[in-house]
Amino acid sequence: xxxxxxxxxxxxxxxxxxxxxxxxxxxxxxxxxxxxxxxxxxxxxxxxxxxxxxxxxxxxxxxxxxxxxxxxxxxxxxxxxxxxxxxxxxxxxxxxxxxxxxxxxxxxxxxxxxxxxxxxxxxxxxxxxxxxxxxxxxxxxxxxxxxxxxxxxxxxxxxxxxxxxxxxxxxxxxxxxxxxxxxxxxxxxxxxxxxxxxxxxxxxxxxxxxxxxxxxxxxxxxxxxxxxxxxxxxxxxxxxxxxxxxxxxxxxxxxxxxxxxxxxxxxxxxxxxxxxxxxxxxxxxxxxxxxxxxxxxxxxxxxxxxxxxxxxxxxxxxxxxxxxxxxxxxxxxxxxxxxxxxxxxxxxxxxxxxxxxxxxxxxxxxxxxxxxxxxxxxxxxxxxxxxxxxxxxxxxxxxxxxxxxxxxx
Numbered sequence: 001x002x003x004x005x006x007x008x009x010x011x012x013x014x015x016x017x018x019x020x021x022x023x024x025x026x027x028x029x030x031x032x033x034x035x036x037x038x039x040x041x042x043x044x045x046x047x048x049x050x051x052x053x054x055x056x057x058x059x060x061x062x063x064x065x066x067x068x069x070x071x072x073x074x075x076x077x078x079x080x081x082x083x084x085x086x087x088x089x090x091x092x093x094x095x096x097x098x099x100x101x102x103x104x105x106x107x108x109x110x111x112x113x114x115x116x117x118x119x120x121x122x123x124x125x126x127x128x129x130x131x132x133x134x135x136x137x138x139x140x141x142x143x144x145x146x147x148x149x150x151x152x153x154x155x156x157x158x159x160x161x162x163x164x165x166x167x168x169x170x171x172x173x174x175x176x177x178x179x180x181x182x183x184x185x186x187x188x189x190x191x192x193x194x195x196x197x198x199x200x201x202x203x204x205x206x207x208x209x210x211x212x213x214x215x216x217x218x219x220x221x222x223x224x225x226x227x228x229x230x231x232x233x234x235x236x237x238x239x240x241x242x243x244x245x246x247x248x249x250x251x252x253x254x255x256x257x258x259x260x261x262x263x264x265x266x267x268x269x270x271x272x273x274x275x276x277x278x279x280x281x282x283x284x285x286x287x288x289x290x291x292x293x294x295x296x297x298x299x300x301x302x303x304x305x306x307x308x309x310x311x312x313x314x315x316x317x318x319x320x321x322x323x324x325x326x327x328x329x330x331x332x333x334x335x336x337x338x339x340x341x342x343x344x345x346x347x348x349x350x351x352x353x354x355x356x357x358x359x360x361x362x363x364x365x366x367x368x369x370x371x372x373x374x375x376x377x378x379x380x381x382x383x384x385x386x387x388x389x390x391x392x393x394x395x396x397x398x399x400x401x402x403x404x405x406x407x408x409x
Contacts (some may be wrong), residue, residue, distance in 0.1 A: 002201070002203070002204065003047045003199050003200070003201060004052040004053075004199070004201075005026040005027060005048065005197055005198065005199055005205065006023055006024070006026060006048050006049055006052075006053060006058065006197075006198045006380055007023065007024030007025065007026040007195045007196070007197055008021045008022070008023055008024065008058065008195060008196055008198060009021065009024065009188060009193060009195040010019075010062075010188070010192060010193050011065065011166065011188045011219070012034075012186065012187050012188070012192055013185060013186060013187075014180050014184075014185055017061065018043070018062050019063065019186055020062050020064060020065055020087065020186075021058070021059060021062055021063075021064055021065070022064075022065040022067075022078075022089070022188065022195075023045055023049060023058070023064050023065065023066055024045070024067075024195055025041040025042070025044060025045045025067075026031050026197050027044070034302070038069050038071075038091070038093075039069070039071055039072075039279055040279055040280065041067075041247060042067060042068060042069065042072050043276050043277075043279035044068075044279070044280040044281040045066065045067070045393050046066065046081075046276065046280075047265060047276060047277060048180075048280070049064070049282035050243055050246045051202075051239045051240060051242050051243070052200050052202045053198065053200055054242070054246070054341065055085060055246050058198065059085065059248070063085055063086065063087060064085055064086050064087070065087045065089050065115060066081075066086055066087070066088055066089060067091055067117065068088045068089065068090060068091045069090075069091050069093075069094055069233075070095065070100055070398075072088075072195055072324075073088070073090075073100065073103055073104065073107070074100075074103055075272060075275075076268065076269070076272050077273065077275070077276055078107065078112070078120040078268075079107075080243075080265075080269050080272065080273065083110070083111045083112045083113065084111075086113075087113045087114065087115050087138060088112065088113065088114050088115070088265040088273060089114075089115045089117045089140070090114055090115065090116055090117060090132070090136070091117050091118075091269075092102075092117050092118040092119075093126070096128050096129055096131055098131075099235065101132065101135070104135060104136075105135060108135065108301035113137040113138070114135070114137055114138075114139055115134045115136055115137060115138035115139065115166070116129055116132060116133075116136050116138070116139045117140050117142060117248070118140060118141060118142045118168065119139055119141045119142060119158075119399075120141075120142050120145050120146070120285045121146060121150065121154040121157075122180045124355065133158055133160075134160060134162075134163070134402070136163065137163060137164065138163065138164045138165075138166055138186065139158060139163055139165055139166065140166040140168045140188070141155070141158075141165060141166065141167060141168060141184070142168050142169055143167050143168065143169055143175060144169045144171075149164045150351075151160075151178075151179070151182065152182065155182050155183065155184075157302045159183060161299075163354075164185045164186055165183060165184045165185060165186070166184065166185070166186035166187065166188060167179035167180075167184040167186070167187050167188070167189070167191075168188050168189065169188075169189045170187050170188065170190075170191045170192065170329075171189055171190050171191050172191055173191065175189075175191065176191060179198050184223060188337060192389070197364070201332065202331065203235045203288075203330070204235070204236050205219065205233055205239055205277055205335070206232065206233045206235075206236065206237040207278055208270075209229060209230075209232045209233045209236055210236065210274050210277055211278065212229050213226060213229045213230070213274055213286030214230070214274050214275065214278070216229060216272060217270070217271050217274075223259055223262050223263060223266075223267075226262060226267075226270075227257070227258040227259045227262055228354060230258045231258075231298065231299070231319065231323075231405070232295075232366055232405055233291075233294065234294045234295060234298075234323040234327075234330075235291070235293055235322075236277075237258060237320070237323055237324075238324070238331075238342075239277065239328060240258070240261055240270075240273075241255060241261065241342040241343075242341065242342065242343075243273055244261055244264065244265060244343075245341060245342060245343045252344065254326050254343055254344060254345045254346055255320075255342065255343055255345060255346035255348075256313060256316065256317050256320070256344075256347070256348060257313065257316030257317060257319075257320055258316070258319070258320065259316055262318070269402070270310060289325055292402060293326060293370070294322060294323045294324070294325060294326040294327075294330070295322075295323060295402055295405075296322075296398050296399065296402055297322030297325055297326070297363065297366050298318070298319040298320070298321070298322025298323040299319065299322070299394075299397075299398035299401055299402065300314055300322065300362075300366055300391075300394045300395055300398045301319060301321055301359065301362055301363065301366070302316075302318045302319040302322070302395050303393070303394035303397055303398060304318075304362055304386060304390065304391070305318045305358075305362070307394075308385075308386065309358070314347075314358070314359075317345060317347055317348055317359060318359060318362070320348055321347075321348050321351045321359045322363065322366075324338070324344075324348070324352055325351075325352055325363055325364060327333075335352055335353055336353065337380065339352060347359055351363055356407065358384075360386055361380065361383070362384065362386075364380060365377065365380045365381065365384060365386065365391070368380055369391070369395070391407075
């Protein structure tokens with residue numbers, strides 16, 4: 001396991017209530033952002049937020065401010081983000097041109113919201129960001145680089161009843177009162193709270209697998225083939241399910257297979273998400289016994305169901321059931337919480353939580369074999385009318401398949 005980090009600093013309204021949190025890139029427990037590549041920092045922050053922590057756990061009922069650059073704004077992935085939860089903060093080093101303005105206007109018309117970051121009243125800044133001053137929803141003004149007289153004079157230049165002003169780097173009570181009286185509605189700075197660092201243990205998804213899936217998409221491989229690549233990394237499957245349930249899709253259907261998940265979000269959005277993951281992730285522990293056991297469970301379930309059930313959907317549910325069955329141990333989280341977060345099909349939920357239904361019963365059979373509970377294993381085989389020969393074939397075929405899979409990584 002490794003540690004994942006997100007910085008979080010509150011943004012308050014003029015009544016002192018939390019309006020939002022700015023979410024900041026952090027790669028350690030120190031309150032400093034160390035990075036050279038903006039794309040990596042943006043991707044890592046978003047992946048950590050969605051995949052490692054969870055939006056509800058970080059934001060609660062508040063909104064989230066996310067730093068973005070030109071690349072992210074043009075990337076279609078932005079339209080997979082929940083526009084009701086996030087404000088996209090345009091970094092001060094962005095170069096504004098007609099194409100970017102047009103793209104922001106297009107997203108604004110779809111309901112996405114934007115803020116200008118770190119506005120300073122220099123000629124260079126004002127010249128660069130002038131096309132956006134009447135388009136964005138929020139303007140963050142850096143009050144440290146201006147005298148009170150300059151703030152009074154220059155704030156009048158940008159005041160607009162349709163745009164909220166946010167006083168940034170507020171460090172004293174007097175500064176809060178002064179900017180509030182000037183018409184600022186939102187406030188952020190050390191006077192209220194320094195950024196806090198949130199830390200969580202977890203696993204990275206395997207970048208080799210991610211690139212393999214992206215390559216498969218580019219080759220127009222079938223959805224079933226694309227889905228089979230996810231079998232190489234249970235953590236990536238978990239990440240996909242978290243992404244679907246945290247993004248701006250609002251699917252009513254419960255997830256019953258990887259194929260269904262891919263069909264729901266579509267190949268283009270899948271590829272954009274994978275690219276985001278590839279920027280952010282490192283190498284996962286492919287040799288982890290827990291990961292291998294969960295993969296084997298999924299494959300054994302799938303093999304047995306192929307032999308005893310004439311139901312393609314049930315077979316697909318089998319693999320997903322197996323690889324998620326150890327997620328409480330892998331992620332050190334209650335299964336009830338995981339199932340709730342992933343919006344899983346009822347058959348899978350019943351199997352994982354209560355070992356009910358055909359999926360749950362075969363899963364129990366596999367567990368008896370793992371724990372060498374011979375009598376219970378035999379009784380369950382008789383109950384399910386599964387022969388020892390069938391089970392052994394399933395187990396041996398799955399082990400061979402897994403070993404071949406690991407060699408390809």
